[in-house]
Amino acid sequence: MGLYTFLAALVPLNNYGHFIHWHWLYVSYANFIVICLMVITFVAALLLPFPGRNRRKENR
Amino acid sequence: MSTTEIERQWTTRLRHRAAGKLPPEKLLPDTQPSYVSSWIYVFGVATLSSLILVIVTGCLLALRGPSWWHGSFIGHFVNSLHLWSVEVFFFAMVVHLWGKFFMGAWRGGRTATWMTGVVTFLASLLTAFTGYVSQSNFDSQWISTQAKDGINATGGGAYFNVLNMGQMLMWHIVLLPLAAIVLTALHVILVRVKGVVPPYDDDATAVTTPEGATK
Ligand code: HEM
Numbered sequence: 387m388g389l390y391t392f393l394a395a396l397v398p399l400n401n402y403g404h405f406i407h408w409h410w411l412y413v414s415y416a417n418f419i420v421i422c423l424m425v426i427t428f429v430a431a432l433l434l435p436f437p438g439r440n441r442r443k444e445n446r
Numbered sequence: 447m448s449t450t451e452i453e454r455q456w457t458t459r460l461r462h463r464a465a466g467k468l469p470p471e472k473l474l475p476d477t478q479p480s481y482v483s484s485w486i487y488v489f490g491v492a493t494l495s496s497l498i499l500v501i502v503t504g505c506l507l508a509l510r511g512p513s514w515w516h517g518s519f520i521g522h523f524v525n526s527l528h529l530w531s532v533e534v535f536f537f538a539m540v541v542h543l544w545g546k547f548f549m550g551a552w553r554g555g556r557t558a559t560w561m562t563g564v565v566t567f568l569a570s571l572l573t574a575f576t577g578y579v580s581q582s583n584f585d586s587q588w589i590s591t592q593a594k595d596g597i598n599a600t601g602g603g604a605y606f607n608v609l610n611m612g613q614m615l616m617w618h619i620v621l622l623p624l625a626a627i628v629l630t631a632l633h634v635i636l637v638r639v640k641g642v643v644p645p646y647d648d649d650a651t652a653v654t655t656p657e658g659a660t661k
Contacts, residue, residue: 420537428541431485438483 489542576618
């Protein structure tokens, strides 16, 4: 039970949701954060070096 | 039986066609073109891995039933694993589809690969939806009572009744996962048949040649 109380204190779910409302855009903070994380992951996947890339080139 | 008769059997013809299109070295290749060594190519397999986790945890839930997943600690844990694998699945799938979109990965005769992806995405959305309305809590009550108005407005409510718990659960654990699994298998087989699409400036025709595999 202690863990549940702790988590509930961190993320209060017993409230109205929070929304971003900007002109036509209407999105909950939760969904907005997930979308941002997906964009960050996408950009990171393009920019971060892939391990073993150089090793493979040397072997060719 | 004569040799020509054997050649004309459907088993023989099917085997020749399958082996020609997808020989073992193409199904499970040793090497990939150098442009595949990028993190963006990991997301297809990440989607596949999380789908496998979703299915395994879903089967565990089916084995033990609702009183187990609502009432016991371990059942609750497996239920949570099932939910969070779904979240990872969709997250990875969206990054995967963005990647394929900006690569134009439908080039070089890969239309079917892209389209099976699109249909798998839609089937997964429906699977997740029927899962959310099967939770039997206030969340599912809210989702289903909202959704029924939308679906009734289309006339589809007579066939697909989101307030019918039995029907939704059956769609969620039988029909839709079956569709998602079959479509995913097709999708991955098509990727193996066609080979990985070369980058835009690498090859105007985008057809992967056997030499492409060692480039
Ligand atoms: C259940 C969902 C899905 C799974 C398990 C899956 C799995 C995979 C895997 C393992 C690959 C090969 C590795 C890679 O390039 O990442 C791949 C390639 C591909 N996927 Fe998916 N995918 C899914 C959904 C989608 C969606 C929604 C789309 C787009 C609408 C899509 C479009 C493609 C295309 C076009 C390729 C071929 C890339 C090429 O030829 O280089 N996939 N997929």
